[in-house]
Amino acid sequence: MSEVERESMEYDVVIVGAGPAGLSAAIRLKQLDADLNVVVLEKGSEVGAHILSGAVLDPCGLDALIPDWKEKGAPLNVPVTKDNFYVLGAGGQMRVPNWPMPPLMNNHGNYIVSMGNVCRWMAEQAEALGVEVFPGMACSELVYGDDGEVKGVVAGEFGKNPDGTPGPAYEPGMVLYGKYVFLSEGVRGSLSKEVMAKYDLSKGHCPQKFGLGMKEIWEIDPEKHREGTVTHTMGWPLGSNAGGGSFIYHLENNQVYVGFVVHLNYENPYLNPYMEFQRFKHHPMVAELLKGGKRVAYGARAISEGGWQSVPKVVFPGGALLGCSAGLVNVPRIKGNHNAMLSGKAAAEAAHEALKAGRAGDELTAYEAELRSGPIGKDLKKVRNVKPLWSKFGLSTSLALGGLDMWTNNLFGLSLLGTLKHGKSDAAATGEAAKFKPIDYPKPDGVLSFDRLTNVSFAMTNHEEQQPCHLQLKDPSVPISVNLPKYAEPAQRYCPAGVYEVVEEAGKDPRFVINFQNCVHCKTCDIKDPSQNINWVTPQGGDGPNYPNM
Incomplete structure (x- = not known):
C-alpha cells in the first residue's frame, strides 16, 4: 500500500463490481448467514451504469439463486418467442433452419432483458438482505498481507491532479479489508489482471480470447416490432476479414437491441470494428427494420471468448475471480450472465464454509472444484471447440464442424476432436500494415449509421x-x-x-x-x-x- 494515510473498515467479504456475478455472491452469502458483513463496491455512478450485455438471459442462474424471482418482480418481462439465424450476403440473406442445431442453442425458456435493469433489481435484493452496496466507488489498488495474500482494496480515491499528485480537493479513499476479496469486474478488469499476473493464474491454460461487442437501442415502427423475436446473423459485412456476427432482439415498448460483435483476433490492422457495425445496419434486411426508427442509446464492451481452455485458475490467496473476470461466456450461445450468477453463488458457498471453519486469506479450492466440475464447467466444456474451429477454418467450415462437435458432446459427452487449443493472443494476431490494404468504409449517413x-x-x-x-x-x-x-x-x-x-x-x-x-x-x-x-x-x-x- 502507498504511504497515504487512509481510514479502514473490515468485512467478512469484499466484492469488487456490482454485476451479476458480484451481486449473486453477495446475495448468497447473506442467504447462508445473515450476520456476515458483506460489501459490494461499484465503479459506475449507479448499479447498472456500466453494464452492457446483449442480452438473452438463461434464467438457470437466477433459478438457483432466487427461485421465487418472478414473485419478487425481477425484470424478466419478455420471453423469447422466436429464434432466427441468418447468414448474410451483401444484398440478401439465407435462413439457417433451427432443427439441425443442438438443443443447447435453443432459446426456448430464455428472456430478452436489460442486464443493467436486472442488476439494479439484484442490488435491491442484496440490500434487503443487509448487503452494503456502494456505487461510485472505484477500487484503484489491491492491499496485500504479510504472506502475499490479498487482504483488501483501496476504494473511493478522488481528486488527483493529472500528474497523479493529490489535488486541492484530494480524498484518499478508504481501505476495505476482507477475509476474502471477490473480483467481479467484468472482462479484463484491472485488479483481476494484476492478480492473474502476480499469482500466474493462467499457467497451463490457453490465452484468453476476446470479442468487441457494440450495441445500440432503437425505437422502431410499431408495425415492424415483434416482441420476443431473437435474430442472429453471420457473414456480411465481415466476410473473411474477421470472425463475428450480429444480434437483433425485440424487447418491450417497440424497442430493439441491435448489436454487433467482432472477434479481436483479426489480422488486418486497417479493420475498423465500429465501422463494420455501422455498415451492417445498411443491409437490406436490417435497414428495412430500422427505417423510420431512432437510435436512443449506444455502448460497447469487450467479451471473453476463450471458453473452457482459457478459464484461468480462479482462486488465489485471499480471494477469487468471478464471472467475466474469469471468462465464463459460452460463445456459440452468446451467453455468460447465467454462468456469472452461478459462479457468484459457488464462490459464496465456498467462502461461507471457509469462514465457518475459521479460515481467512487462503485459497477457496472448493470454488475452483465446483466451477470446473459443476454446471459452469459442463456448460463450457460442451462448446469448447467452437471458437478455435472458427479461428482456424473460418465461418462455413466451423459451422459444420462446430455443430457436429456440439452434437457429439451433447449426445455422448465426448468430442471427436478432443480439446483444441487457441493460438496466439489477440494482440499478437495483429498483422503488419504493409501486408494489407486500407479499407474504404462508407461515410455514415446520420440516419441508420453514425460517426x-x-x-x-x-x-x-x-x-x-x-x-x-x-x-x-x-x-x-x-x-x-x-x-x-x-x-x-x-x-x-x-x-x-x-x-x-x-x-x-x-x-x-x-x-x-x-x-x-x-x-x-x-x-x-x-x-x-x-x-x-x-x-x-x-x-x-x-x-x-x-x-x-x-
Whole structure:
C-alpha cells in the first residue's frame, strides 16, 4: 500500500463490481448467514451504469439463486418467442433452419432483458438482505498481507491532479479489508489482471480470447416490432476479414437491441470494428427494420471468448475471480450472465464454509472444484471447440464442424476432436500494415449509421478532466515510433469511442492523442494493442458511461 494515510473498515467479504456475478455472491452469502458483513463496491455512478450485455438471459442462474424471482418482480418481462439465424450476403440473406442445431442453442425458456435493469433489481435484493452496496466507488489498488495474500482494496480515491499528485480537493479513499476479496469486474478488469499476473493464474491454460461487442437501442415502427423475436446473423459485412456476427432482439415498448460483435483476433490492422457495425445496419434486411426508427442509446464492451481452455485458475490467496473476470461466456450461445450468477453463488458457498471453519486469506479450492466440475464447467466444456474451429477454418467450415462437435458432446459427452487449443493472443494476431490494404468504409449517413463521437454522446459517458489519464502508456514513444510505421497505429480504428488519434500537422511530427473523456470502458485497447503498451486502469469512481437500460 502507498504511504497515504487512509481510514479502514473490515468485512467478512469484499466484492469488487456490482454485476451479476458480484451481486449473486453477495446475495448468497447473506442467504447462508445473515450476520456476515458483506460489501459490494461499484465503479459506475449507479448499479447498472456500466453494464452492457446483449442480452438473452438463461434464467438457470437466477433459478438457483432466487427461485421465487418472478414473485419478487425481477425484470424478466419478455420471453423469447422466436429464434432466427441468418447468414448474410451483401444484398440478401439465407435462413439457417433451427432443427439441425443442438438443443443447447435453443432459446426456448430464455428472456430478452436489460442486464443493467436486472442488476439494479439484484442490488435491491442484496440490500434487503443487509448487503452494503456502494456505487461510485472505484477500487484503484489491491492491499496485500504479510504472506502475499490479498487482504483488501483501496476504494473511493478522488481528486488527483493529472500528474497523479493529490489535488486541492484530494480524498484518499478508504481501505476495505476482507477475509476474502471477490473480483467481479467484468472482462479484463484491472485488479483481476494484476492478480492473474502476480499469482500466474493462467499457467497451463490457453490465452484468453476476446470479442468487441457494440450495441445500440432503437425505437422502431410499431408495425415492424415483434416482441420476443431473437435474430442472429453471420457473414456480411465481415466476410473473411474477421470472425463475428450480429444480434437483433425485440424487447418491450417497440424497442430493439441491435448489436454487433467482432472477434479481436483479426489480422488486418486497417479493420475498423465500429465501422463494420455501422455498415451492417445498411443491409437490406436490417435497414428495412430500422427505417423510420431512432437510435436512443449506444455502448460497447469487450467479451471473453476463450471458453473452457482459457478459464484461468480462479482462486488465489485471499480471494477469487468471478464471472467475466474469469471468462465464463459460452460463445456459440452468446451467453455468460447465467454462468456469472452461478459462479457468484459457488464462490459464496465456498467462502461461507471457509469462514465457518475459521479460515481467512487462503485459497477457496472448493470454488475452483465446483466451477470446473459443476454446471459452469459442463456448460463450457460442451462448446469448447467452437471458437478455435472458427479461428482456424473460418465461418462455413466451423459451422459444420462446430455443430457436429456440439452434437457429439451433447449426445455422448465426448468430442471427436478432443480439446483444441487457441493460438496466439489477440494482440499478437495483429498483422503488419504493409501486408494489407486500407479499407474504404462508407461515410455514415446520420440516419441508420453514425460517426463515433455522435454515438458516444448516446453512451452519456463523462470523465472529470483534471484527473490522471486512466489509459496509461507503458512507453509514450511506442504509438508513433512502433505502432504507426508497423501497424498504421490501429488504436485509431479498434477503439469504438474515438479515444485515440494520430494528429498530423504540416511541418510537425505526428502526435498520439488520448481523448480519455470519450472512454466507454470497453477495454479493447488493453486487449488489442499489438505492442501491449496500453494499460487500462480505473478512473475515479462514478466516471465513465451512464447506460440507462443496456
